[in-house]
Structures are given as C-alpha cells and as structure tokens.
Amino acid sequence: MEYLTKGLKQLGPSFSCLDANRPWLCYWILHSITLLGELVDFELETNAIDFLSRCQDSGGGYGGGPGQMPHLATTYAAVNSLITLGGPISLSSINRDKLYTFLLRMKHPSGGFRMHDGGEIDVRACYTAISVASVLNILDFELVKNVGNYILSCQTYEGGIAGEPGCEAHGGYTFCGLATMILINEVNRLDLASLIDWVVFRQGVECGFQGRINKLVDGCYSFWQGGVLALIQRLHLIADEQLVLSNTGEGDCSTDGTRCSATSDLSEGEQCLEGTSHVKETCHFRQEGEQNASNPVNFFNIGFNFIRRHSEMEPLFQSAALQQYILLCSQVDVGGFRDKPGKHRDYYHTCYCLSGLSVCQYSQSKDAQSAPSRAVFGPYSNRLEPIHPLYNIVLDQYYEAHEFFSRP
Ligand SMILES: CC(C)=CCC/C(C)=C/CC/C(C)=C/COP(=O)(O)OP(=O)(O)O
Numbered sequence: 087m088e089y090l091t092k093g094l095k096q097l098g099p100s101f102s103c104l105d106a107n108r109p110w111l112c113y114w115i116l117h118s119i120t121l122l123g124e125l126v127d128f129e130l131e132t133n134a135i136d137f138l139s140r141c142q143d144s145g146g147g148y149g150g151g152p153g154q155m156p157h158l159a160t161t162y163a164a165v166n167s168l169i170t171l172g173g174p175i176s177l178s179s180i181n182r183d184k185l186y187t188f189l190l191r192m193k194h195p196s197g198g199f200r201m202h203d204g205g206e207i208d209v210r211a212c213y214t215a216i217s218v219a220s221v222l223n224i225l226d227f228e229l230v231k232n233v234g235n236y237i238l239s240c241q242t243y244e245g246g247i248a249g250e251p252g253c254e255a256h257g258g259y260t261f262c263g264l265a266t267m268i269l270i271n272e273v274n275r276l277d278l279a280s281l282i283d284w285v286v287f288r289q290g291v292e293c294g295f296q297g298r299i300n301k302l303v304d305g306c307y308s309f310w311q312g313g314v315l316a317l318i319q320r321l322h323l324i325a326d327e328q329l330v331l332s333n334t335g336e337g338d339c340s341t342d343g344t345r346c347s348a349t350s351d352l353s354e355g356e357q358c359l360e361g362t363s364h365v366k367e368t369c370h371f372r373q374e375g376e377q378n379a380s381n382p383v384n385f386f387n388i389g390f391n392f393i394r395r396h397s398e399m400e401p402l403f404q405s406a407a408l409q410q411y412i413l414l415c416s417q418v419d420v421g422g423f424r425d426k427p428g429k430h431r432d433y434y435h436t437c438y439c440l441s442g443l444s445v446c447q448y449s450q451s452k453d454a455q456s457a458p459s460r461a462v463f464g465p466y467s468n469r470l471e472p473i474h475p476l477y478n479i480v481l482d483q484y485y486e487a488h489e490f491f492s493r494p
Pocket residue numbers: 159162210213214256257258259262296297298301302304310
C-alpha cells in the first residue's frame with residue numbers, strides 16, 4: 087500500500103511528470119489499491135478525476151496527458167480508472183457521446199480498430215474499444231460489425247491469438263481476443279479446443295505463466311493467461327459443444343473465419359446474434375426472446391450476465407502453484423511485484439500480478455464473489471477483492487458502473 091500511495095503522490099497534485107502513460111499509471115495503481123480492499127484518500131481521488139478529465143479530448147477519448155491525441159489504450163486505462171474510483175462525479179466525467187464518436191472514427195473497414203488516428207490496427211485496439219463501449223453502455227452493431235472476423239483471422243495454428251493476422255500467438259492478445267469475442271457474443275466462432283490446448287501448456291515448471299512458446303515465465307501473465315482460463319471456466323459448455331459437433335462431423339471447424347458451417351450459411355456467431363442457432367446451448371449470453379433486427383442483442387448485459395453465471399468447472403491451471411509464483415517469486419520484500427526474481431518492481435507488474443492472484447483465489451468458486459480459505463494460498467489475509475475478468479475491474483466497482491450507466 088505504501089508503494090502504491092507513493093506512486094500516486096509522485097504523479098503530483100497536477101500529475102505533471104512528462105509521460106504519455108499517465109492514465110495507465112493511474113489505472114495500475116488505483117486498481118491495485120482497490121484489489122487490496124483499500125481506499126484512496128480524498129485529495130488523491132479528486133486530483134485523479136481532475137487529471138483524467140484534462141486528458142479527455144474535445145473530440146472524445148483520452149490521451150496520455152492533457153493536450154495529447156486520444157488513444158484507445160489510454161482511453162481504456164482512463165475509463166477503468168474512473169470506474170475504479172467510482173461515485174457520480176467520477177462516472178459522469180466521462181463524455182460517452184463524444185467517446186462513441188471517437189470509437190467510430192477508430193473503426194476500420196476490416197472490422198478492427200486503429201489505436202489512434204492513423205495508428206496501428208490490432209487485437210488490443212479491438213479489445214480496448216469494445217471493453218469501454220461495453221462497460222459504458224454505448225456498444226452497438228455499428229461498432230461490433232466484422233470485429234469477430236478480424237479476431238478470427240488472428241487465431242493461429244497454435245490455438246492462441248496473435249496481435250495481428252500472421253503473427254505469433256501471445257497471452258496478452260489471447261486475453262484481448264477472447265474477451266472481445268465474449269463481449270460481442272461471438273465466442274463460439276473461435277476454435278476453443280485449440281485455444282484451451284495452447285493456454286494450458288503455458289504454465290511452466292516454475293509455476294508461473296509464459297506469454298508465448300519458448301519464452302520465460304513472467305508474473306504479468308498470471309493475469310493475461312490466468313484471465314483467459316478464468317473466462318474459459320465460464321465457457322466450457324460452448325467448448326464441449328464444439329467438440330461434439332466436430333466429433334459427429336456436424337461442424338466444419340477451422341481457424342480461417344469460416345468455422346462451424348453446419349447447416350446454415352450463417353456462422354454460429356451470426357446465428358447466435360440472429361437468434362437462429364441450431365445449437366440450443368451455444369448462445370449462453372442470449373437475452374430473453376429471439377434476437378433479430380427488431381430485437382437486437384443487448385450488448386450491455388453480456389458482461390453482466392457472464393459474471394452472474396455459475397462456473398461449473400474446476401480451474402484448468404494449477405492455482406496454488408501460480409499463487410506461489412506470484413507471492414514467492416514475483417513479490418518484492420519492500421512491497422510491489424515484478425516480472426521475475428532479479429528484475430525491479432513496477433506498477434504494471436504490481437497490477438497484473440495482483441489481478442492474477444485474485445483470479446486464482448476465486449477460481450474454485452461457483453460464483454464470482456466467494457473465495458474459500460482452501461483456495462487462498464497463505465493466510466486468509468492474503469485474500470484480494472474479486473474482479474470482473476472481462477474488464478479487469480474490481481467487481482463492486484463494476485456493479486456500481488453497470489447500475490449508473492444503465493440509466494437512460
Ligand atoms: C489491454 C492491453 C493494452 C493489453 C496488452 C496485452 C499485452 C500484454 C500484449 C503483449 C504484447 C507483447 C507482444 C509483448 C511481448 O513482449 P516481450 O517479447 O518483451 O515478452 P515475452 O518474451 O514474454 O513474450
């Protein structure tokens with residue numbers, strides 16, 4: 087806590103250090119403090135809201151600092167920070183109409199998103215755009231159109247998801263791609279069996295996760311890879327159905343964006359969105375009643391329904407072992423977390439080690455909010471707050487935002 091508060095204070099009363107990553111520093115520190123179940127003092131909270139408001143561009147979205155061009159990554163960090171702070175002043179400081187305009191401007195005809203005006207198109211951009219639109223209740227078909235095709239084109243022969251088509255599968259992008267597909271209700275279009283196969287083998291003998299094949303384990307992948315497995319735990323019925331379909335020859339599953347073409351020209355995802363899927367259990371997040379043009383998907387409730395579903399499956403990773411890696415290898419004696427022994431602590435690794443630790447502690451519970459003491463490695467005082475794994479926001483803060491943004 088001392089390390090985190092020091093970091094927040096170092097950003098200064100006016101957050102005036104020269105850095106294009108300041109909304110990220112806010113998110114990493116504020117999220118870590120909230121995971122610990124602690125509160126930010128009033129002055130720091132007020133300064134953070136004021137600073138992030140000054141990063142908000144007049145055309146929508148947030149830049150790395152006041153006057154900087156808006157960027158999807160810093161927009162995600164700023165929105166998650168403001169939701170983490172919570173309360174009407176913080177939540178109402180987000181200009182959602184302008185943000186929607188910014189997101190549409192970043193949308194590319196391929197279906198993907200650009201990180202900023204003239205910037206790169208990748209899976210990270212898709213996730214940050216869809217995540218903020220989802221949590222702020224501004225997600226619609228216009229933003230969602232063809233995103234699923236773009237993500238599918240990034241699932242590699244290894245099973246994981248790459249940052250761009252033709253690149254190597256990586257944990258960071260696999261989290262982003264999988265979470266995006268869930269948020270747009272098209273997750274059944276991914277080849278989940280090969281994705282699971284890829285991710286379960288990323289936990290190394292050191293007990294931590296590596297980000298990609300033949301690389302070293304690193305504490306931050308406790309969340310990126312552990313988060314993938316937390317999402318998978320709530321998707322196992324879809325994965326099972328895919329296996330049944332491929333075993334009975336009903337589904338023609340491939341990773342080229344045309345998978346599962348069983349009995350219709352529409353993919354399963356499209357059928358799911360249309361409400362015409364022949365697979366009864368596929369559309370787990372379907373709203374009441376059939377979905378069609380006149381009764382569109384309620385994208386806002388996908389994240390909400392997802393976390394309220396019971397997880398019927400045991401974790402697919404060694405939770406106690408991962409907690410040991412995080413607490414015994416990544417943790418620094420004087421406070422904070424690092425990639426691995428020999429490296430320095432930093433706020434990025436502190437945030438993602440703690441997020442991964444929280445995922446572990448709740449991985450053996452049916453519901454998202456209880457952590458039995460047998461699931462917590464070390465004393466029960468190690469227990470952290472639960473997160474919503476699709477957004478990486480502490481659950482109570484997510485529920486407050488969901489309530490706030492559901493108002494007309
Ligand atoms: C929401 C958001 C912005 C998500 C970002 C996700 C993320 C962590 C992507 C990973 C990027 C990447 C290719 C790192 C490889 O670095 P490296 O070669 O130093 O690491 P490695 O050896 O472990 O692969």
